[in-house]
Amino acid sequence: xxxxxxxxxxxxxxxxxxILEYGRNLKxxxxxxxxxxxxxxxxxxxxxxxxxxxxxFVEFGVQDYREANxxxxxxxxxxxxxxxxxxxANVAAIQQDPIYWRHDLKANCCFITAENINDLLHDRGFAxxxxxxxxxxxxxxxxxxxxxxxxxxxxxxxxxxxxxxxDRHVVVPYDTNFVxxxxxxxxxxxxxxxxxxxxxxxxxxxxxxxxxxxxxxxFFVRRDLLKPPLVEIAPxxxxxxxxxxxxxxxxxxxxGFSFADELKILKDLPVEEISGS
Numbered sequence: 228x229x230x231x232x233x234x235x236x237x238x239x240x241x242x243x244x245x246i247l248e249y250g251r252n253l254k255x256x257x258x259x260x261x262x263x264x265x266x267x268x269x270x271x272x273x274x275x276x277x278x279x280x281x282x283x284f285v286e287f288g289v290q291d292y293r294e295a296n297x298x299x300x301x302x303x304x305x306x307x308x309x310x311x312x313x314x315x316a317n318v319a320a321i322q323q324d325p326i327y328w329r330h331d332l333k334a335n336c337c338f339i340t341a342e343n344i345n346d347l348l349h350d351r352g353f354a355x356x357x358x359x360x361x362x363x364x365x366x367x368x369x370x371x372x373x374x375x376x377x378x379x380x381x382x383x384x385x386x387x388x389x390x391x392x393x394d395r396h397v398v399v400p401y402d403t404n405f406v407x408x409x410x411x412x413x414x415x416x417x418x419x420x421x422x423x424x425x426x427x428x429x430x431x432x433x434x435x436x437x438x439x440x441x442x443x444x445x446f447f448v449r450r451d452l453l454k455p456p457l458v459e460i461a462p463x464x465x466x467x468x469x470x471x472x473x474x475x476x477x478x479x480x481x482x483g484f485s486f487a488d489e490l491k492i493l494k495d496l497p498v499e500e501i502s503g504s
Contacts (some may be wrong), residue, residue: 236327252439253446261298264441266384270300270359273436277452279381280356284308285348287339288363291320296384296444298326298360307331309353313338313364326380339364340403341374348377355379359364360388363444366405369398369419373427383433385446390489391420393466397498398423413474415489416496423501434459442469 228256256272282304284297289310292298300306312318313336321327321334337347348354356408362368368386391397398419402410408418419427423433424445433447436457445465448457474484474492 235405235444254440262296266296267299279358283304283357284359286361288309294343309333311335312335345377363406366417370401387417387421387445389442389469393463395420396423396501400499401413413492415474437465438467442467
C-alpha cells in the first residue's frame with residue numbers, strides 16, 4: 228500500500244508540474260500522500276524552486292509518522308532526517324517500520340521545550356543548514372521556533388491557530404509543560420496567530436509564502452533563498468481560515484460546536500501580544 232501511495236504521489240507531482248502556470252498560489256500545488264492536508268504537494272513545489280543547501284529535514288510532533296509532512300520527502304526524494312515525538316509508543320512504532328532501516332531516518336522520544344530543543348538537535352548530529360523544519364507540537368510551536376539557533380532551515384512549516392484571525396499578533400503564553408488537552412478542555416487554546424508567526428519569521432530572516440487550504444500550516448522560506456516564482460506575501464494575503472472542528476466539551480466529546488463557540492471560549496483565555504505588531 229505504501230509503495231502504491233508513493234507512486235501515485237509521484238504521478239500527481241508530475242501532472243501538476245505540467246499543467247500549472249508559473250507563479251500560481253501555493254494551494255494550487257497541493258496533493259496528499261502521507262501529509263494531513265496537501266502539504267506533500269506544496270513541499271515538492273517549494274523544493275523545486277529553492278536551492279536546497281542540504282537534503283535534510285527535522286520534524287517534531289509526528290505521532291507514529293504514518294501521517295507526516297516529511298514522509299514523502301523521505302520516500303520520494305530520499306532525504307535524510309530526524310523525527311521526534313513525546314510518546315514512547317509512537318517512536319517505537321516508527322523504529323519498527325521498514326522505512327527506518329531502508330532510509331536514513333532517526334527517531335527519538337523527546338518532550339520538546341524552548342529550553343532543550345537546541346541540545347536535542349545538536350546531540351543527534353543536526354546543526355547548520357538543512358532543507359526543511361516542520362513544527363507541529365500543538366502548543367509551544369512559536370516559542371520553540373523562536374528558540375532554535377543550532378539549525379538554519381531553508382523552509383519552515385509551522386502550525387498556526389486560525390481562530391486568532393489574520394490581524395492579531397498573539398500567542399498562548401509559554402509554559403514548559405504545555406499539553407494542549409490539559410491547558411483547556413476545549414482543545415482550541417494553543418499556538419499562535421499567523422501574524423505572530425510572520426513577525427517571528429521576519430526577525431529570523433524568513434519570508435511568508437502562504438498557507439495550505441486546510442488552514443493549519445504556514446510556509447516560510449529563508450530570504451537569501453527566496454526567488455521567483457516564490458514571493459513573500461503579507462499575512463492577510465495568505466491567511467486561510469480553517470473549517471475543521473476540534474472543540475470538545477468538558478467530557479471530551481465533540482457535539483458539533485460552531486466557530487462562534489470556539490471564539491467565545493478563546494475570548495476569556497490569556498494570550499500574549501507580540502511586540503513589533
